[in-house]
Amino acid sequence: MTLPPLELVCPAGTPAALRSAVDAGADCVYLGFRDETNARNFPGLNFNDKELAQGLDYAHARNAKVLVAINTFPEAGNSGPWHRAVDSAAALGADAVILADIGLLDYTATKHPDLRRHLSVQAAASNPEAIRFYVENFGVKRVVLPRVLTILEIAALNKQIQVETEVFVFGGLCVMAEGRCALSSYATGVSPNKNGACSPASHVHYEDEGDRLVSKLGDYTINAFQPNEAAGYPTLCKGRFVAAGKESYLFEEPTSLSLGSMLPELQAAGVTALKIEGRQRGRAYVAAVVQAFRKAVDAAHAGHTPPPMDLGNLSEGQQQTTGVYEKTWR
Amino acid sequence: MTKAKLTLGPVLFNWPVEKWRDFYFRMADEAPVDCVNLGEVVCSKRLPFFEPVIADVIERLQGAGKEVVLSTLALIMSKREMDIVRDITAMDDLRVEANDVSTATLLAGKPHSIGPFINVYNEGTLAFFAKNGATRVCLPVELSASTLSVLAKDAGPELEVLAFGRLPLAVSARCYHARAHDLSKDNCQFVCAEDPDGMELETLDGDAFLAVNGTQTLSYTCNNLIEELAQMRKMGINHFRLSPQDIDMVGVARAFRDVLDRNLSAVEGADVLEQLSGGLEFSNGYYYDLEGGRMVAAE
Numbered sequence: 001m002t003l004p005p006l007e008l009v010c011p012a013g014t015p016a017a018l019r020s021a022v023d024a025g026a027d028c029v030y031l032g033f034r035d036e037t038n039a040r041n042f043p044g045l046n047f048n049d050k051e052l053a054q055g056l057d058y059a060h061a062r063n064a065k066v067l068v069a070i071n072t073f074p075e076a077g078n079s080g081p082w083h084r085a086v087d088s089a090a091a092l093g094a095d096a097v098i099l100a101d102i103g104l105l106d107y108t109a110t111k112h113p114d115l116r117r118h119l120s121v122q123a124a125a126s127n128p129e130a131i132r133f134y135v136e137n138f139g140v141k142r143v144v145l146p147r148v149l150t151i152l153e154i155a156a157l158n159k160q161i162q163v164e165t166e167v168f169v170f171g172g173l174c175v176m177a178e179g180r181c182a183l184s185s186y187a188t189g190v191s192p193n194k195n196g197a198c199s200p201a202s203h204v205h206y207e208d209e210g211d212r213l214v215s216k217l218g219d220y221t222i223n224a225f226q227p228n229e230a231a232g233y234p235t236l237c238k239g240r241f242v243a244a245g246k247e248s249y250l251f252e253e254p255t256s257l258s259l260g261s262m263l264p265e266l267q268a269a270g271v272t273a274l275k276i277e278g279r280q281r282g283r284a285y286v287a288a289v290v291q292a293f294r295k296a297v298d299a300a301h302a303g304h305t306p307p308p309m310d311l312g313n314l315s316e317g318q319q320q321t322t323g324v325y326e327k328t329w330r
Numbered sequence: 331m332t333k334a335k336l337t338l339g340p341v342l343f344n345w346p347v348e349k350w351r352d353f354y355f356r357m358a359d360e361a362p363v364d365c366v367n368l369g370e371v372v373c374s375k376r377l378p379f380f381e382p383v384i385a386d387v388i389e390r391l392q393g394a395g396k397e398v399v400l401s402t403l404a405l406i407m408s409k410r411e412m413d414i415v416r417d418i419t420a421m422d423d424l425r426v427e428a429n430d431v432s433t434a435t436l437l438a439g440k441p442h443s444i445g446p447f448i449n450v451y452n453e454g455t456l457a458f459f460a461k462n463g464a465t466r467v468c469l470p471v472e473l474s475a476s477t478l479s480v481l482a483k484d485a486g487p488e489l490e491v492l493a494f495g496r497l498p499l500a501v502s503a504r505c506y507h508a509r510a511h512d513l514s515k516d517n518c519q520f521v522c523a524e525d526p527d528g529m530e531l532e533t534l535d536g537d538a539f540l541a542v543n544g545t546q547t548l549s550y551t552c553n554n555l556i557e558e559l560a561q562m563r564k565m566g567i568n569h570f571r572l573s574p575q576d577i578d579m580v581g582v583a584r585a586f587r588d589v590l591d592r593n594l595s596a597v598e599g600a601d602v603l604e605q606l607s608g609g610l611e612f613s614n615g616y617y618y619d620l621e622g623g624r625m626v627a628a629e
Contacts, residue, residue, distance in 0.1 A: 073449055073451035073452065073455075074451065074452045074454065075451070075452065075477065076451065076452040076453055076473075076476075076477045076480035076481050077452075077453070077476075077477075077480035079452060079453075079454060100449075101449070101451065101452070101454070101455060102431075102449075102454070102455040102458050102459070103452050103453070103454020103455035103456075103457070103458060104454065106454060106458050107454060123431070123449075124405075125431065125432075126405065126406060126407050126430075127406045127407065127411075127412050127430075127432050128412070128432075129406075129412060129416075129431075129432030129433075129435050129436060130406070130430060130431040130432035130435070132432075132435060133431050133432065133434065133435040134431075136435075137458075147503075148405065148407055148502070148503035149407060149503070153407060153408065156409070175502055175504060176500040176501065176502045176547070177405055177500070177501050177502060177503070179449060180404075180405075180447065180449070180500065180501055181499065181500040181501075182470075182471055182472045182497070182499040182500065182622065183499050183500050183540070183547065185472050185616070185621070185622055186472075186497070186499055186540075186549055186621060186622035186623050187539075187621060187622075187623065188621055189615070189619070189620050189621040189622075191472055193449065193451065193472070194451065194472065214534075214535070218621055219537075219621075219623075220533050220537065220539055221533040221534050221535045221537065222533070223534070224534050224535075239533075240534055241531050241532065241533060241534070241539065241540075242531070242532040242533070242534065242536075243506075243510045243529055243530070243531045243532070243542060244510040244511060244529060246510075247534065248510070250506055250509060250510055250531065250542070251502075251504075251506060251547075252504075324503050324504070327516075328514065329503075329504065330503050330504045330505060330514070330515040330516075
């Protein structure tokens with residue numbers, strides 16, 4: 001039996017990135033509205049209703065789908081913006097919405113039963129019973145898996161569930177279970193779950209001390225660089241800290257996830273779709289990554305070994321990892 | 331006014347079994363808490379350690395008139411972990427607290443608690459869990475006073491708020507305790523047991539920042555809402571959770587009880603906690619919709 005090809009789900013932070021991704025061979029793009037309803041609520045990114053309508057036209061004309069991420073957790077007493085986002089996605093004809101909050105899933109399933117629902121990684125559904133909860137209560141058709149499972153565990157999980165799974169294969173990686181991390185809000189007051197931004201630029205500053213450059217998030221030093229070191233962005237969990245008497249990147253090095261070489265294993269594990277992270281990235285980045293993965297997916301589908309990818313220069317810190325998908329990472 | 335209740339949360343850290351047992355025995359005998367949550371929340375590898383004594387601990391607590399609630403794992407990744415939780419939820423004689431949505435599914439239709447590791451940010455989600463059978467919900471760490479007051483307004487389930495202890499900020503598949511000691515998770519040698527309050531993590535500039543507890547990351551600061559109790563009670567929140575640290579938790583519970591019963595003023599209660607803190611620094615920033623690590627002087 002030939003398995004259908006893995007579906008390639010690609011980031012569209014802007015209308016230009018959407019067009020680049022579609023042109024480069026994306027099967028789907030995912031995007032968000034320009035507010036706190038999505039988990040990449042950064043300045044200069046995202047879509048208004050008109051841009052979404054145009055993006056839908058562009059993608060649909062080229063046989064690509066558009067998924068709308070509404071994947072933060074609505075504020076108590078202020079569900080309006082989240083409900084409006086779901087209503088707009090439905091009215092404009094989005095192919096699916098990607099949701100995390102149980103109240104919002106309930107609203108969507110009730111108000112827009114025909115609007116396809118995906119479960120966001122931000123819900124961190126990591127086991128068959130959690131997935132069953134979302135499928136049975138809200139008719140979720142696909143689950144984006146949190147980055148806590150190895151490929152072997154994903155294979156075992158897929159045997160126990162009747163719903164599509166999507167996994168992250170490239171880009172920035174959360175090392176904590178997604179949607180269950182308050183590190184950023186502890187340091188900055190800005191919460192990925194509530195405000196849609198982790199380690200926000202508004203709270204980043206650099207201090208040049210002559211012999212070293214210090215990067216800070218809020219009041220906390222996240223890293224310090226010697227003059228010969230490249231200074232990275234102070235994402236909290238990729239910082240250098242002192243624990244047990246030594247300095248280290250305790251949570252994770254500044255690195256990007258890259259599973260280009262593991263597509264056959266993911267396919268064998270029963271995964272339906274591959275997700276590329278990076279809605280904050282420009283269209284050149286998106287085009288390069290999507291093209292490389294398009295080739296790899298097509299090769300894997302034809303039974304060939306995917307060609308090596310030359311994406312190292314597009315990775316954070318120029319480092320790559322297969323992350324949690326291999327057990328040794330833990 | 332409804333009498334306010336205190337819950338002792340589950341010990342989040344890897345304490346030696348004798349210390350763990352004696353801690354609960356003392357809490358049973360001396361601490362003015364109404365409910366005691368216990369059970370492993372962080373790492374399933376630790377479970378076998380206290381299994382031999384858990385029945386004795388439950389008996390002692392119930393004998394002292396405490397309601398015992400079984401807490402469950404926050405992150406469930408394997409069949410083995412799923413089976414552990416399935417067994418716990420199958421018990422009919424004790425209330426169970428779900429810390430993962432999976433566990434709430436298994437508890438559907440019978441009265442249960444939702445723990446602080448499940449994302450309840452708004453009334454829609456709260457209503458859904460109420461419909462599912464939740465009768466008590468301990469809210470997540472990062473909710474502000476204004477959110478708490480909205481949730482308290484139409485709450486079906488009894489709401490509980492974390493009022494003392496290091497804040498559980500994140501959970502991961504990766505064990506940072508093992509990683510800090512150059513060990514693998516599978517062969518971790520249980521190094522997390524070296525740090526009964528968590529392993530302190532500092533910035534490169536020597537500022538205390540976080541505390542690592544195996545796969546869990548907590549705040550360095552100790553959440554302390556003793557001066558906000560009266561305000562929360564006005565909102566209709568009457569249940570407060572004290573999360574165990576390796577300090578005199580009987581004294582901590584007495585301070586909270588005395589403030590709730592107006593035998594001590596909030597300021598006096600805060601002074602008592604300061605003396606008991608053993609060097610822990612306090613924070614209450616989330617309550618004021620600020621950085622969680624901040625300490626704001628109460629009005």
